[in-house]
Amino acid sequence: MRKRSRFNVLTALTLAGILLATACSNGNSGEEPATPEPEKQAEQPAPTTQEPAKEEEPAREPFTFTMNMDNPNINWDNEVAAEITKRTGATIKWDIITGDFREKMNVWLAAGDYPEVINIHDNTLQMYIEAGAVLDLTDLIKEHAPNIQKAFNNDLSILQHPDGKIYGLLQPPTQEVRRLNDKGWIAIQAAALKEAGYPEIKTLEDVRKVVVDYIAKYPEIDGGKTIGFSNYGAANQLYNIFDTAARSYAGFPTTAQYFVDDQNNARLRFFEPGYTDLFKFFNRINKEGLFDPESLVQTQEQFTTKCSQGRVVVIFGGGGDCNGTLEANGMEDRSYVYFDIVAPGKTKLQNEFSKNPSVGGDMWLSITKNAKDPVRLIQFYDDMYKLENQILVGWGIEGKYYTVENGKRTVTDWFIQYTKDNPSTFYEDLGIGYARPLSTNYASGFTLSDGDFAMYSSSESWVSKRTSQTVNDTYAKYGAKTAADLLIKGQQKAYNFATSKWTDEIKTFNTEAIAEWGKALPKFILEKDESKLDGIWAELEATLKGKGLDNQNAEVTRIYQEHLATLK
Numbered sequence: 001m002r003k004r005s006r007f008n009v010l011t012a013l014t015l016a017g018i019l020l021a022t023a024c025s026n027g028n029s030g031e032e033p034a035t036p037e038p039e040k041q042a043e044q045p046a047p048t049t050q051e052p053a054k055e056e057e058p059a060r061e062p063f064t065f066t067m068n069m070d071n072p073n074i075n076w077d078n079e080v081a082a083e084i085t086k087r088t089g090a091t092i093k094w095d096i097i098t099g100d101f102r103e104k105m106n107v108w109l110a111a112g113d114y115p116e117v118i119n120i121h122d123n124t125l126q127m128y129i130e131a132g133a134v135l136d137l138t139d140l141i142k143e144h145a146p147n148i149q150k151a152f153n154n155d156l157s158i159l160q161h162p163d164g165k166i167y168g169l170l171q172p173p174t175q176e177v178r179r180l181n182d183k184g185w186i187a188i189q190a191a192a193l194k195e196a197g198y199p200e201i202k203t204l205e206d207v208r209k210v211v212v213d214y215i216a217k218y219p220e221i222d223g224g225k226t227i228g229f230s231n232y233g234a235a236n237q238l239y240n241i242f243d244t245a246a247r248s249y250a251g252f253p254t255t256a257q258y259f260v261d262d263q264n265n266a267r268l269r270f271f272e273p274g275y276t277d278l279f280k281f282f283n284r285i286n287k288e289g290l291f292d293p294e295s296l297v298q299t300q301e302q303f304t305t306k307c308s309q310g311r312v313v314v315i316f317g318g319g320g321d322c323n324g325t326l327e328a329n330g331m332e333d334r335s336y337v338y339f340d341i342v343a344p345g346k347t348k349l350q351n352e353f354s355k356n357p358s359v360g361g362d363m364w365l366s367i368t369k370n371a372k373d374p375v376r377l378i379q380f381y382d383d384m385y386k387l388e389n390q391i392l393v394g395w396g397i398e399g400k401y402y403t404v405e406n407g408k409r410t411v412t413d414w415f416i417q418y419t420k421d422n423p424s425t426f427y428e429d430l431g432i433g434y435a436r437p438l439s440t441n442y443a444s445g446f447t448l449s450d451g452d453f454a455m456y457s458s459s460e461s462w463v464s465k466r467t468s469q470t471v472n473d474t475y476a477k478y479g480a481k482t483a484a485d486l487l488i489k490g491q492q493k494a495y496n497f498a499t500s501k502w503t504d505e506i507k508t509f510n511t512e513a514i515a516e517w518g519k520a521l522p523k524f525i526l527e528k529d530e531s532k533l534d535g536i537w538a539e540l541e542a543t544l545k546g547k548g549l550d551n552q553n554a555e556v557t558r559i560y561q562e563h564l565a566t567l568k
Contacts (some may be wrong), residue, residue, distance in 0.1 A: 060089030060383070063376055066115035068105075070097040073428045079397050080431025086456055087392075088383045109133055116371040120168070125364050129167050136165040144375055145382035148172075158350055158356065169381060170357040171442065174454070179352040179445035180463050183483035184340030185248040187315040189214075190474045191333045198477040201339045204281050205251075205383055211313050221311045228290030229282070230312045231320050232303035238296065239514050242279075243522060245317035250274040251346035255495045257510055264564060266556040268549060270517060271541050275345050280533060282525045284365050296522045306459040310334040327468055337474045338483040348490030353445065354478055381477070393545030394455045396432050402456060410461040432456075498563035509552045516543050 058124045060083075074082075074094050085091050095115040097104045105124050108114040109131055120128065140386045141156065149156065151172035158173075159166045188207060192214040193199075200206060209227040218226055252259055252269055261271035266479055269275055285291045292312075294302070300320070306312055307322040310331045323335045342348045367377050383389060387538075391409070395402045401415045411516075419426045427433025442454040453459045463482050464472060480486050520540040524533055541549070 008500070020301045034438035049229055053109060060379070061376075062089045062091070063373065063380075064091045064093055065117055065371070065373075065377060066093045066095050066381075067117040068097055068115050069094045069121055070101050071428070071433070072096055072098070074427065074430055074433070075518070078431035078459060079400075080392065082391070082431075083392060083397065084384075084431075087389060088380050090380045091278065095323060109161075110485050112370075114368050114370060116368060118366050118368055118378060119363050119479075120366055122362060122364065123368060125168060125286065128366065128368075129161065132369065133165050134368050135371065136167060137169070137367065137378065138164075138166045140367075140374060140378040142168065143268075144378050145385075146445040147382045147385035148339060148378075151385045155470070168366035170364060171446075172385075173356045174443075174446045175355065176447045176451070177355055177443070177445040178447065179353065180458060180460055180482050181444055182487060183338035184487060185245055185316065185318055185338075186341055187321075187336035187338045189310075189313050189334050190337050190470050191310075192313050192335060193474060193477075194333075198474070201478075203277075203344065204341060207314060207339075207341070208285060208290065212288075214313055224306075224309055224311045227292045227306060227312045229285060229314045229316055230292035230295050230306060231315055231317050232298050232300045233296045233300040236300075236514075237300065237319075238518050238521065241295075241319055241462070243517075244361045246275055248356050249341060249343050251342045251348045251490070253349040253493070253495055255351065256497055256499055257513065258497070258553075258560075260495055260560065264557070264561055265553075267542070267553045268513060269511070270544075274343055274346055276524070276533070279521065279524050280530075283527060283530065286525055291525070296525065323468065323471065332468050332470045335468050335471050337471055338486065340487045342488055348488045350490040351490055352492045352494045354443075354494075357443075368421060387449055390454065391450075394442060394448075395567070396430060401432070402428070402461075407452075408461075409456070409459065411456050411459065411465060413465070414464075415456075416465045421422070496560075496563055496567060498559060501559050501563065506552060506555060506559075509548060512547055513544055513549075516540060516547075 012299060074096070076085075076092055076094075081092075102121060102124055105114075105118070105120060106127070109128060112133070114133065118134070120129075125134070137159075138156075148169070152158070153173075156166060159170060161167055169192070186207060188201070188210060192210050193201075195214055196210045199210065200444040215226050215228060220226060232254075233241055246313060247254070247269065250272070251274070252272065255266075255269075257268055257270075258266040259272045260266050282291050286293060292306075303312075303320055304322055304325070307315070308325040310326060310330060315336060321336065326332060326334050340348075365381070367374055367385075371377055384393070391398075395409055396415070397409075398404070398413065402409050402411050404410070416432070422429055442458075443562065445458050448454050456462050467482075475481060475483070475485070477485060517540065519534055524536045527533060527536060
């Protein structure tokens with residue numbers, strides 16, 4: 001049996017094989033317009049290419065089972081649900097969780113009153129296992145689930161717990177990951193790029209020149225002062241935004257707060273060569289009046305107000321995307337285009353995209369001892385691992401939600417418009433939101449066995465059709481179709497940080513280190529005497545050494561290297 005810990009590599013990964021797609025409606029904004037009546041919906045185009053033919057099998061007997069869900073709007077009254085029932089005979093009766101999800105799961109466990117199927121966090125699942133509340137699926141899978149076995153290439157070791165048994169399902173691995181939603185860390189207004197004649201954007205100096213020339217010609221926008229570089233930095237956002245920008249420019253990978261060298265030694269990245277290069281650039285442009293010093297303290301809402309007025313030429317560090325608001329305000333020409341820049345002489349290092357599902361805190365799909373017919377349930381999930389059913393839950397109804405063009409699934413204009421008109425309800429309206437109900441989402445960029453994307457939201461058609469014409473046209477000027485095309489191709493490595501194994505001492509130190517960093521950064525950027533900058537950062541390093549920096553680096557290195565040894 002393989003050690004399960006080798007898959008704990010990427011917390012964003014989700015499920016390519018059970019049901020579906022985007023998150024429940026949590027985190028979406030906007031009002032909830034009424035769902036159009038079916039007879040009022042636009043006539044849908046016929047599919048251009050047939051998806052894989054469905055296997056000819058005896059129809060499954062109808063059955064209903066219960067399952068937990070924390071989305072109060074979930075339902076089984078939509079086209080995707082109807083098609084699932086048609087293909088599998090299954091109907092789901094949701095047992096809605098209100099309040100804290102984990103707390104409710106614990107209450108259910110204590111009472112023994114849980115549904116037949118549960119979507120459950122890794123650590124909570126262990127409690128259910130110890131209580132004998134979930135079934136061992138090993139024999140059920142071997143005897144009744146050939147599609148599940150095929151999806152895992154007949155190697156179910158990732159699903160096995162230390163006792164060798166299988167108590168739940170995860171998404172299977174994928175053969176390829178193509179993340180078209182990824183974008184660079186620095187965004188420039190399309191209007192400014194157009195004014196500059198779409199110049200090459202390879203260095204920070206290239207960006208600075210665009211800003212200088214634009215502000216010289218347009219010192220004000222709609223009566224407000226034109227702002228060069230901005231974002232928000234109130235509270236913990238200061239670290240999130242500015243460290244992201246500094247790390248990205250220095251070419252460091254996303255590895256918690258630590259940099260890992262070629263000998264697998266981990267060090268707090270604040271003092272690695274090149275880390276402060278971006279901050280020195282900010283110090284310089286602040287003295288030139290191009291940097292918004294309020295970026296160090298303003299809230300996201302304060303920044304968004306400026307951004308939505310079209311006054312910010314450049315956004316750095318991720319976050320702060322206000323393209324949707326600009327379009328709604330009639331300022332599509334001021335939408336942002338994302339670029340990726342690494343300091344001259346630096347190599348971009350990046351974490352490999354894992355092709356495997358994540359375990360350790362993520363969601364499992366388990367059958368409880370309250371199940372009336374475990375065999376029928378495993379047969380249902382086995383049906384859902386078939387390619388045609390993975391496509392159904394990842395894309396919806398062919399010919400209406402998507403068509404197949406030149407061998408690729410392509411979202412329809414009708415589907416795009418529906419999601420725009422119903423931003424917070426389309427998941428439930430269309431049945432395109434059975435994410436956690438039947439296991440976690442597909443990971444961004446995951447592909448199915450046919451080589452096409454598992455989810456509509458990862459596809460080029462979705463990305464391009466959800467992007468304004470101005471932005472698409474601007475990307476075309478740079479020979480790109482999406483922001484991902486402008487990303488620098490980096491050097492990939494699997495940085496398998498086992499942060500779950502970090503001690504309380506490490507966690508406390510990290511919190512204190514970020515707090516001290518947050519005191520030093522504003523002083524550094526706002527310092528008028530350039531000769532004092534290195535001294536400010538040296539003082540920060542001395543402060544953290546006094547708090548045990550060297551010991552913490554050694555301890556994180558030890559945990560990291562021990563974890564790597566378990567993966568061999």
